[in-house]
Each structure stands twice: as structure tokens, then as C-alpha cells.
Amino acid sequence: xxxxxxxxxxxxxxxxxxxxxxxxxxxxxxxxxxxxxxxxxxxxxxxxxxxxxxxxxxxxxxxxxxxxxxxxxxxxxxxxxxxxxxxxxxxxxxxxxxxxxxxxxxxxxxxxx
Amino acid sequence: xxxxxxxxxxxxxxxxxxxxxxxxxxxxxxxxxxxxxxxxxxxxxxxxxxxxxxxxxxxxxxxxxxxxxxxxxxxxxxxxxxxxxxxxxxxxxxxxxxxxxxxxxxxxxxxxxxxx
Numbered sequence: 001x002x003x004x005x006x007x008x009x010x011x012x013x014x015x016x017x018x019x020x021x022x023x024x025x026x027x028x029x030x031x032x033x034x035x036x037x038x039x040x041x042x043x044x045x046x047x048x049x050x051x052x053x054x055x056x057x058x059x060x061x062x063x064x065x066x067x068x069x070x071x072x073x074x075x076x077x078x079x080x081x082x083x084x085x086x087x088x089x090x091x092x093x094x095x096x097x098x099x100x101x102x103x104x105x106x107x108x109x110x111x112x113x
Numbered sequence: 114x115x116x117x118x119x120x121x122x123x124x125x126x127x128x129x130x131x132x133x134x135x136x137x138x139x140x141x142x143x144x145x146x147x148x149x150x151x152x153x154x155x156x157x158x159x160x161x162x163x164x165x166x167x168x169x170x171x172x173x174x175x176x177x178x179x180x181x182x183x184x185x186x187x188x189x190x191x192x193x194x195x196x197x198x199x200x201x202x203x204x205x206x207x208x209x210x211x212x213x214x215x216x217x218x219x220x221x222x223x224x225x226x227x228x229x
Contacts, residue, residue, distance in 0.1 A: 004155075034217070043204055043220040044156070088156070097171070099144065099163065101218065105155035 002027045004091050006104035014112050019076040021087050021107050026070070029094030033065055035074045036088040038106065044088055048074060079111045115139075117221035119205050125227045126195055134190045134224045138207030145188050146208075146218060147180060151201040159203075162188060195228045202226070 003026040013019045021035075032051050036044035050056045050063040050072070062075040072091075076083055086106040093100045118137040126132050138145050147159040158172040162182040173179070177195075182188040192199055202225050206218035 043222050045220070046217060049217060097169065099161055099169075100146075100158055102158070103148075103156040105153075 002091070002093055002102045004089055004102050004104035006087075006089050006107045008105060009108040010110050011107055012110045012112055013079050015079060015081060017079050019079045019083065019109055019111070021074040021076075021089075021109065023072045023074075023089030023104055024070055025072070025089075025091045025102075027091060027094050027102070028070060030067075030091045031094065032092035033063070033072045034090040034092075034101065035061075035063060035072075036090060036103075038086045038088055040085070076109075079109075081111045081113050084109055084111045117205055117207055117219055119203075119221035119224050121224055122222060123225045123227075125229065127229050128197060129194055131191065131193045132195055132226060134192075134203050134205075134226070136188045136190070136205030136221060138186065138188070138205070139219060142207035142209055142219075143185070144208045145182060146206045147188070147190050148204045148206065149201045150204060150223075156204065159190070192226075195226075197228045200226055200228045 005024045035048040037047045038044045048061055048063040050065045053065050053067055056063045060077045064073045086108045088106045089104040090101040117139055120135045124132055143164045145162040148156040149159055150156050160180045161169040177193045180190045202223040204220050204223045206220045208218050
């Protein structure tokens with residue numbers, strides 16, 4: 001059973017601070033990792049993908065990957081109230097069923113003005 | 114179309130009734146997924162279609178659930194004899210099967226099912 005673990009939160013940060021979201025996964029062979037943002041009552045939308053160890057930056061967002069530790073993180077700099085949402089970590093399965101993504105339950109982020 | 118379209122957006126039904134949920138993926142996307150999201154839970158994989166290949170039905174929770182995809186485009190998820198535990202948001206997603214963007218899923222707005 002492939003698992004993706006996230007702290008459910010809520011994670012509360014003040015506006016302008018850095019929000020740090022973490023994710024661990026069980027499938028050691030996984031090569032592709034994604035962060036989706038889901039606003040309340042809405043569907044998930046992709047905000048970051050990462051495939052190689054290290055950091056990947058896109059605007060205020062930085063994804064970090066450490067395959068040896070089976071750990072993925074998302075940093076949001078200069079957090080805004082509009083960033084308040086649930087962030088879902090998703091991992092592409094390896095081996096059989098490699099077209100599937102396994103999702104974590106999500107971390108709810110609240111940015112306080 | 115411009116995005117993944119799902120209908121109905123909301124469905125309230127009585128226990129024991131059958132329901133059909135429809136998904137129209139992004140034009141040209143060959144891969145189509147159904148996920149289920151229950152309150153406070155993560156996304157649960159249900160079924161996967163890729164082109165004309167046999168679908169992966171490994172995530173369907175019981176034989177009351179079935180899905181088809183006609184002409185490699187529109188998909189219908191059918192739940193027979195609905196139970197209260199079937200209440201959830203059913204999300205459809207599609208993607209292009211290409212590297213490095215494989216498995217970049219675009220989700221529809223979902224169909225919220227409530228079984229009374």
C-alpha cells in the first residue's frame with residue numbers, strides 16, 4: 001500500500017511570513033512529485049511539480065525534494081491571505097499502476113492578515 | 114473543451130437509487146481518472162482510462178461502481194443501489210501522457226453526491 005503522509009494542520013502563519021508544508025511518502029521508486037492547492041469547495045489545481053533532488057522555485061513557491069529521505073516540501077514565501085487553502089501532496093506511483101497519483105490528505109493553511 | 118467538465122455539480126438521491134456522473138475531459142487528453150474525496154479525507158483513486166486500453170478498475174470500492182468511456186472521450190461513472198457511505202465529491206481529471214509532464218492532472222469541478 002503506497003502512502004503519502006501530511007500533517008493535517010491547520011497551519012497558521014501571519015501574512016508575509018514563510019509557510020512550510022511537509023510530506024513523506026512510502027514508495028521508494030517514485031520519481032515525480034506534485035503539489036496541488038485546493039480552496040474550500042473547489043477542485044485541486046496544480047501549483048508545483050518536481051522530479052529531481054533539490055529545490056525548484058516558481059515565484060513565491062519553492063518545492064524541495066529529497067528522495068533518499070522520501071521527503072517533499074513546499075515553501076510559500078511572503079504568504080498572503082489568498083494562499084489560505086488545503087495543500088495536497090501527490091506522488092506518482094512506481095512499478096505497476098505508475099499512471100496513478102497517490103495523494104496525501106492535505107495540510108490546511110491559514111494565513112492571518 | 115477548455116477544461117474538464119463534470120455534471121451534475123450536485124446530486125441528492127435516496128438510498129438505493131442509481132446515479133450517473135458524467136465527465137468530459139480536455140480535448141486531446143488521452144488519460145482520464147476518477148477520484149473520490151470524502152469529507153476530511155484525501156483523494157481516493159477509483160478508475161483510470163488510457164486511450165483504447167483496458168481500464169484500471171482496481172480502485173472501485175465495490176461492484177456497485179462501474180465506469181465507461183465512450184469513443185475515448187466522455188466518461189460516465191455509475192453507482193448502483195447507492196448507500197450513505199457513497200456520499201462524497203467525485204472528481205474527474207484528465208492528462209496528456211507525455212514526459213516530463215506525465216501525470217499532470219487537470220481536475221474538473223467535481224460532482225457532489227449526497228445519499229439520504
